[in-house]
Amino acid sequence: MKQYGFGVDIGGTTCKIGFFDMSGTVLEKWEIKTNTENGGASILDDVAAEVLGKLQEKGIKKEDVQGIGLGVPGPVGSDGTVYKCVNLGWDIFNVETELYKKTGLLVKAGNDANVAALGEMWQGGGKGHEDVVMITLGTGVGGGIIIGGRIVAGHHGAGGEIGHILMREDETQTCGCGKKGHLEQYASATGIVRMAQEKLSGETRETKLNDIRPLTAKDIFDAAKEGDTVALELTDQLCSILATAMSSISCVADPEIFVVGGGVSKAGAFLIEGIKKHFVEKAFHASEGTEIALATLGNDAGMYGCVRLLF
Known part of the structure; x- marks a missing residue:
């Protein structure tokens, strides 16, 4: 039946x-x-x-x-x-x-x-794997940890709250959660725009980003793909920050694959290859070969x- x-x-x-x-x-x-x-x-x-x-x-x-x-x-x-x-x-x-x-x-x-x-583990970007960490790069940064095909929610339900991994002790601005220096302040769609605005305020080099109002994460990635030096530095910074967080996650959860979704992931292979470059440099040697792929199921x-x- x-x-x-x-x-x-x-x-x-x-x-x-x-x-x-x-x-x-x-x-x-x-x-x-x-x-x-x-x-x-x-x-x-x-x-x-x-x-x-x-x-x-x-x-x-x-x-x-x-x-x-x-x-x-x-x-x-x-x-x-x-x-x-x-x-x-x-x-x-x-x-x-x-x-x-x-x-x-x-x-x-x-x-x-x-x-x-x-869902991504079952029928999406992580299909065929049972140990999957998903990172969702949207207005904030979300995530989920799947080990042995099961959700790791944690004792307080905070398992997978990847966006609130501490990245910088010297941050002065506040995260949406009320604390400071968390991943989503840099790696979300709003985070990369904030980093861009800070960079542009003291930038003397010519860049397409100065002519775009309002500036979006897509604009920054599009300019980087076209070879804009300032945009390339920003996207490289974003990929480095993500790779740092992911290398830390690997030391705890050690997934077979990271699946990256959310609006920022529409930057596609450009984003994934950038993360991979930094991940190999930063990850514990046993985890260097961890696969990193795009989510495929969307909403x-x-x-x-x-x-x-x-x-």
């Missing part, structure tokens, strides 16, 4: 829902608005309605459904307890139990960044990972 599953990636704006067979093929995917009114009180009702409605539409019985995997933008305990989701308005409660009550289906939940890493990684939670 064919088995099915649902992957539901809950974001602050939309919930991405995927209907899968359990071999990892997405049969349908769609989005609904995340209703954050009244402390997000109706979010699980909306998800339940979508899931049950899809089963009715397809004529599929509940016993043919493995369950619902849920990605949540906040720390999630191993028992399914959510420890506050500011973006959703949720306080502390067991999301697995609550959604089970509404659907009668098994529910497994995890942090959204962790399940995205699980769907979370849905895939949610389904993989059900295994």
